[in-house]
Amino acid sequence: MVRTIGEAAAxxxxxxxxxxxxxxxxxxxxxxxxxxxxIFDDAALEQARTVLKLRRVGLSLPEVTAAMAPKKSAAQAVVREKIAALETEVRRMQQAITYLRHTADCRHRYLDDCPDCAAFVREL
Structure with missing residues (x-):
């Protein structure tokens, strides 16, 4: 089936x-x-779906282009780099959650007075 750009986008x-x-x-x-x-045939629409999925998981357009390269090893390298970056971001976010949970329950009036809060700030 062939679609116009408007139909494919919809x-x-x-x-x-x-x-x-x-x-x-x-x-x-x-x-x-x-x-x-x-004109978007089924293959072009499937390619667009793949681009959309890769964008939604956080790949930039240059990363998407590289991830869709015909050479599998090049595509895998891009994906592995993105996985590593996401894992680093997840660790950073986990640390932030830990810090925020602590500060929400911290009994010290000022965060500088709390050794745990001060230690976390030094790690940033």
Whole structure:
């Protein structure tokens, strides 16, 4: 089935300009009809779905383009780098949650008076 850019965008739940941007950035390959209009066949729509999923898990457009490279090892390297970055971010967020929980229950009037709070601030 062939779709216009508007139909493809509606099916994906995004705006048409997003698909144009992805194409311009090199993350999406789209054919054109005789009049120059973008046409989305099933393969192009599936590629757009993949781009959308990768964007939603936090990959930038350059990372998406690299992750969709024909060479599997290059794609895997990008994904592994993103996993490492996300794991680092998760650890940082866990530390922040621990700190905030402590400060919510801290009996000290000022955070500087609390050794645990002061230690956390030094770790930042």
């Amino acid at each position: 099916e994906l739940g995004i705006e048409a300009h997003v698909l144009r941007h992805w194409e311009q950035a090199g993350a999406l390959a789209v054919r054109r009809d005789g009049n120059g209009y973008r």
